[in-house]
């Protein structure tokens with residue numbers, strides 16, 4: 001994913017964007033395979049088969065911090081010596097494994113073959129494999145492929161790659177009045193709340209990608225107006241545009257203001273009646289604002305340092321600064337999609353230090369030297385920083401918790417406030 | 429290609445990390461893509477270490493592949509040395525870097541760093557975590573201790589009588605199952621014997637400590653999985669005897685103490701008398717009679733599985749109905765142990781195969797890993813965890829060793845706790861109709877948490893191949909009166925009995941015919 005290469009309809013406004021420093025060095029981030037952890041729960045009839053190594057299997061098993069013991073809808077086809085030495089034909093082997101898997105899980109309707117670093121380095125062509133296997137197993141099972149490899153994707157980019165791989169085969173929408181499509185995996189409860197709000201503002205039927213069941217996919221076409229619910233969906237957006245859908249520029253639905261402006265952007269794109277929209281949004285916005293007050297008291301003036309993780313960092317930083325009056329020392333992001341984040345960037349304090357990419361050792365030095373009140377970082381760094389006396393919030397929780405929408409604004413604030421509160425409580 | 433849902437072991441470089449993280453003053457430069465940094469959280473979140481593992485990942489990306497990943501590696505190694513100033517540098521590749529063949533060892537040596545460089549070749553597509561740990565430790569020991577090695581054929585002179593006996597403790601690593609507590613238990617025993625601990629390795633050892641491993645009179649090997657290979661080399665090179673008895677359980681602890689005392693030429697009595705063990709007495713206490721013959725399935729790494737089976741059989745009076753291990757490297761030892769219980773060892777790292785075995789055997793207790801805990805939960809069989817792969821719960825805040833006399837007490841408590849208490853078991857059998865005290869109720873001392881909804885049918889367990897006879901409603905009702913923890917076995921036995929006799933129907937009488945037939 002490369003911003004410069006995209007033909008952008010809404011380029012970032014250079015005048016208002018804060019300064020961005022690009023760093024290269026060791027990156028302490030997950031690869032795109034990690035997205036499987038939430039995607040396999042979101043799409044209830046889909047299965048994710050990673051074609052990779054023992055490392056890949058171990059990553060997914062460990063990334064959530066603990067093992068997930070429900071019968072998983074993911075697995076790894078572990079490449080072994082025989083596949084590499086050419087003793088076994090990797091494609092034949094993959095077909096065998098897929099057949100074995102589908103026999104075991106007859107409930108599966110959509111299978112994603114997920115590429116990894118090893119499968120890419122040995123140039124195992126998963127798109128051809130997916131096409132071949134699709135023919136064999138259709139119509140019972142559809143088979144798609146995408147890359148979640150660490151050499152191509154960072155953490156949430158796995159979801160982007162997954163959704164982008166799905167877009168070309170979504171059904172075509174008939175010519176019809178504009179219809180809204182919300183893109184990005186959201187907790188079911190958030191999705192339900194949003195549907196209610198969209199109905200109230202008069203948006204009519206709204207689709208969500210990914211759908212909960214692969215057999216009920218949203219249709220796309222020239223009448224589709226898509227609104228991103230997540231900031232990391234560059235490839236998906238481009239794939240949708242290639243199907244004639246139009247992107248609705250908006251901030252992200254985090255916090256009371258972010259959510260309100262997100263709904264407003266949708267309303268404008270659908271040309272809804274402004275009074276009705278405001279009438280529906282106002283009480284929800286008010287309620288969310290009220291719920292934020294106690295957290296603003298706790299977080300106002302607090303100095304925050306965000307390590308790069310999920311690409312949610314920029315909208316989160318906006319929420320923290322704009323709605324909770326926190327101070328931002330540094331905002332890291334693994335990758336900065338300037339166009340999709342244009343509205344968020346414009347709302348950040350002008351002197352915000354944004355760091356794209358990572359050199360983890362230097363970043364840690366800066367962090368420790370700045371002695372922030374709260375560090376938002378990954379699981380590998382959190383406890384070591386705590387041991388140095390810093391207070392941390394592990395960022396993966398921001399991906400695994402419902403945080404979007406009006407009703408979750410205070411929950412999101414609470415996630416940042418809790419570590420600070422805990423510090424003040426513990427005496428031993 | 430192998431279809432894998434859960435793995436017992438990580439890749440071999442994670443084993444190398446367990447060694448590097450355990451040690452002091454070393455740094456590991458790993459040629460690997462960014463996603464592989466997940467391994468840090470195993471140490472910071474599962475073991476809750478307050479520091480990052482001493483590992484630098486090169487985190488190469490697709491765009492680097494075309495150009496120069498070798499330069500990237502050299503820069504990362506040089507920078508890591510400058511920043512951390514380790515006394516020794518370990519270098520190697522993860523699965524992806526192995527494919528691009530940059531030769532981290534050669535590249536790092538070419539840098540001419542002023543410290544020893546230990547190249548690690550860990551074939552990621554063949555080997556696994558424990559092998560990686562053993563190989564890493566062996567390489568570290570070999571490269572750092574070789575300069576101090578005596579000429580070949582060296583015979584260790586007798587220890588001067590005015591000097592205390594010294595030994596090394598080998599095996600404990602980072603992320604090990606109770607390694608921290610076992611180490612303390614073993615140190616306490618050695619203390620009581622008056623044996624001085626020279627070096628513990630890898631846990632807490634610096635490269636300088638490794639260099640002087642050969643000075644001790646003998647070695648104590650706690651975990652063959654991680655240090656067996658290094659211990660063997662030390663024996664060969666320095667003529668160092670090695671205590672290989674693993675002190676898990678009362679009897680093995682006694683044997684261990686006697687073995688150490690013999691090597692050290694000291695009196696075992698202080699250590700034998702020093703720590704009373706409650707577990708032997710509790711096991712003799714009459715209320716424990718109900719433990720007799722409990723059918724137990726044991727699975728884990730080789731060291732823990734073999735030890736657990738022995739303790740279960742000899743010290744708790746259980747019947748071992750299954751024994752297995754995912755440690756292929758020690759398949760021979762596990763098979764040998766299994767033969768002693770008249771069972772065939774299950775050597776497998778395919779979680780589905782183990783699940784199917786547990787479902788088939790319907791044991792009354794499972795002693796396994798976190799995976800088997802999950803399987804047992806689904807099958808509603810009590811379970812205790814005895815081995816890695818580790819979970820955050822396997823790092824209890826309190827002192828909770830597996831080894832030594834205190835370790836035996838811990839085993840007694842943790843294995844007996846999940847079981848229904850003796851008298852409760854009888855009452856349940858006698859008064860099946862009691863509306864509050866029925867078989868869906870959990871053991872009362874386990875609280876309501878254990879009263880989970882009936883486990884979903886084990887999806888993984890292959891359906892019984894034998895076409896079973898139909899149960900009459902009466903027979904089905906009678907079966908329902910049998911306590912749930914033996915009901916699975918009763919059903920299985922009855923169906924087998926019926927199948928062998930080609931019965932088309934199972935009646936109440938068939939049930940009791942089968943019971944008589946299979947009764948021991």
Ligand code: SF4
Nearest residue numbers: 008009010237247339
């Ligand atoms: S999706 Fe929007 S921001 Fe991205 S390239 Fe298209 S128009 Fe530009």
Ligand code: SF4
Nearest residue numbers: 031056116117150463
């Ligand atoms: S970074 Fe690559 S090799 Fe590592 S877990 Fe991710 S996909 Fe697998």
